[in-house]
Amino acid sequence: MDRLKTSARLMIVSDLDHTMVDHHDPENLSLLRFNALWEAYYRHDSLLVFSTGRSPTLYKQLRKEKPMLTPDITIMSVGTEITYGNSMIPDDGWIEYLNQKWDKNIVREETRKFPELTLQAETEQRAHKVSFYVEKDKAQAVTKALAETLQKRGLNVKIIYSGGIDLDILPQGAGKGQALAYLHKKFTAEGKLPTNTLVCGDSGNDAELFSIPDVHGVMVKNAQEELLHWHAENAKDNPKIIHATEECAAGIIEAIGDFNLGPNLSPRDVTDHLECKMDCVNPGLETVKYFLFYERWLRAEIDQSDLYIACLKANCHPTGVFMHPSGVELLLTDGVSELSKHYGDKQGKKFRVWVDRVSTLQIDSNTWLLKFNKWESLGEEQKGCMATAIVSSKGGNGSTLVHAHQTWLEGSEGKDGPSSWIF
Numbered sequence: 001m002d003r004l005k006t007s008a009r010l011m012i013v014s015d016l017d018h019t020m021v022d023h024h025d026p027e028n029l030s031l032l033r034f035n036a037l038w039e040a041y042y043r044h045d046s047l048l049v050f051s052t053g054r055s056p057t058l059y060k061q062l063r064k065e066k067p068m069l070t071p072d073i074t075i076m077s078v079g080t081e082i083t084y085g086n087s088m089i090p091d092d093g094w095i096e097y098l099n100q101k102w103d104k105n106i107v108r109e110e111t112r113k114f115p116e117l118t119l120q121a122e123t124e125q126r127a128h129k130v131s132f133y134v135e136k137d138k139a140q141a142v143t144k145a146l147a148e149t150l151q152k153r154g155l156n157v158k159i160i161y162s163g164g165i166d167l168d169i170l171p172q173g174a175g176k177g178q179a180l181a182y183l184h185k186k187f188t189a190e191g192k193l194p195t196n197t198l199v200c201g202d203s204g205n206d207a208e209l210f211s212i213p214d215v216h217g218v219m220v221k222n223a224q225e226e227l228l229h230w231h232a233e234n235a236k237d238n239p240k241i242i243h244a245t246e247e248c249a250a251g252i253i254e255a256i257g258d259f260n261l262g263p264n265l266s267p268r269d270v271t272d273h274l275e276c277k278m279d280c281v282n283p284g285l286e287t288v289k290y291f292l293f294y295e296r297w298l299r300a301e302i303d304q305s306d307l308y309i310a311c312l313k314a315n316c317h318p319t320g321v322f323m324h325p326s327g328v329e330l331l332l333t334d335g336v337s338e339l340s341k342h343y344g345d346k347q348g349k350k351f352r353v354w355v356d357r358v359s360t361l362q363i364d365s366n367t368w369l370l371k372f373n374k375w376e377s378l379g380e381e382q383k384g385c386m387a388t389a390i391v392s393s394k395g396g397n398g399s400t401l402v403h404a405h406q407t408w409l410e411g412s413e414g415k416d417g418p419s420s421w422i423f
Contacts, residue, residue: 003072003085004045004192010261011047011194012038013075013180013209014252015201016054019220021066022248028067029268032354034249035069036292037256037266039358039372040285046262047194049183051075051176053166053205056088057123067377069356078160078168078205079179080128086357094182098128101156102171110149116142117167130169139167162204162226176201177208184212196261200252203227207234210241217241218255220248267292283370283391284358291374295353300344312336316401317392323405325385325412332401352377366393367402373409383412 014020022030038048050071052059059076062068074083080098082091107130111117117132124131134142139161146169150157156172180199187193198216199209204226210217211234219227221244228243235241242258244251257264267288296302316332323329330338358372368391375384385406391399 004047007187007192008047008194009045009196010042010256011049011197012042012252013049013051013197013199013215015176015203015206015209016050016052016059016062018202018222018248019200019206020050020249020252021062021068025248027350028352030247030249030253032067032352033266033268034253035067035354035356036268036288037253037264038069039355040267040282040288041263043284043358044360047072049073049075049180051079051179051206051209053078053162053168055124055126055129056081056083064382065380067352067354067375067382069354070373073183075176075179077124077126077129078170078174079176079208080126080170080174082179082183093186094179095127097182098171098174100171100173101154102128103155104128104130106153106155107150107157107169110153111146111169113149114142114146120166128171128174132167132169133165134161134167136164143167160205162206163224164226166205168205175208176206177211180209180212180215196259198252198255198259198261200255201227202248204230207231210235210238215240216255216259216261218251219243220251221245222247283360283368287355287358287370287372291353291355294339295346295351297339297343298346299349299351300347304343309336309340312339315398317403320400320402320404322403325406325408332404346378350377350379363390367391368399374406384409385412 017023020031020034048069048071052075054062055077059074070086072085074088075081082094083089084091104127111130111132116134116138118134120131120133143159143161147157147159158170158172158175160168160170160175184193196216198218199212200218200220201209202220202223204224207227207230217240219231219241223243231241242255244254246254253264253266256262267285293308313333313336316336318333320332321329322332322335353374353376356373356375361369363369370389370391372387373384374387375382385408387404387406389404390402392402393399
């Protein structure tokens with residue numbers, strides 16, 4: 001949360017499964033479109049929050065399977081855990097708050113008396129969440145009886161049914177909505193309440209997000225009946241909540257445009273690559289554009305034109321050096337020449353490239369330090385590297401890449417597969 005010194009321009013709070021992540025999209029195109037949009041136009045002054053019913057174990061597994069960005073804040077286990085940054089540092093204040101009138105042992109004791117409940121995997125049982133499966137036609141009666149039983153035992157709990165099968169028992173003060181309200185209160189105390197907040201969901205455990213005052217909300221096209229029913233009963237006249245015409249992450253992009261929250265044309269939706277001037281004003285956009293070109297060059301989705309190679313070389317300092325993560329060092333211009341030889345290497349293959357955590361630091365009036373993580377996937381395998389680059393201004397006529405350095409991220413060392421020859 002300390003990454004931004006002032007209020008975020010936009011805070012997106014999104015569910016993951018079937019909202020940000022489309023499990024029916026084998027190419028992950030809607031997610032990759034969102035990634036490119038976020039890193040190009042929002043990462044530098046906005047906040048990305050993932051709010052998921054998944055436990056940390058299942059959340060980390062999803063990150064290995066899908067081309068996901070690193071959020072600034074992660075809300076997990078149906079709003080019972082809040083962590084910050086890539087290191088996922090827990091919020092101790094939230095933990096203390098949830099301990100009030102909560103006893104997990106009593107919950108486990110009483111739920112054993114309900115044969116309709118099937119306990120979920122141990123990884124899904126958390127300090128402030130006990131999770132079960134229950135058949136849809138039995139859920140309402142079980143929820144009512146269980147709530148009465150736990151109240152008699154002196155507990156103040158919340159029972160959430162979602163997805164037509166999942167039943168979660170939480171402290172009354174927990175949930176995705178309360179977690180967001182807690183964050184808003186924390187930001188307000190620091191004088192950094194985001195200018196706009198957009199919440200995004202598809203199922204019943206997302207309903208609370210739409211109840212937070214003054215937020216914009218999007219139910220993606222593929223939203224489940226339970227969320228649509230909640231909307232019809234509670235928020236059908238709220239103009240700040242829409243039902244998107246696009247599914248999953250594409251619906252989130254749609255909502256950004258509908259609510260005029262900022263740019264909503266993803267660089268992945270732009271096909272004109274012949275741009276010979278590299279812009280220092282928006283290094284994030286230039287980084288995204290380059291790696292989109294790199295992906296499409298290797299996939300042979302653009303023309304094999306010498307003009308592209310000439311433009312790349314024109315943006316490189318003639319003595320600039322590129323350090324490949326393997327340790328190979330070569331001139332930037334030689335790296336461009338090497339790239340030109342690999343046109344179409346990934347044609348017809350499930351090869352994708354995306355960047356994450358793009359940040360810039362102005363060193364002096366004409367020089368910027370650029371940092372980001374670059375990821376490549378080939379089939380089911382992902383590999384990533386941490387990249388740094390130095391870019392200098394040409395005095396109002398674009399900019400020049402002076403130096404680029406890449407280092408393997410943990411777990412990517414020694415993997416076979418693609419790796420870019422140039423920043």
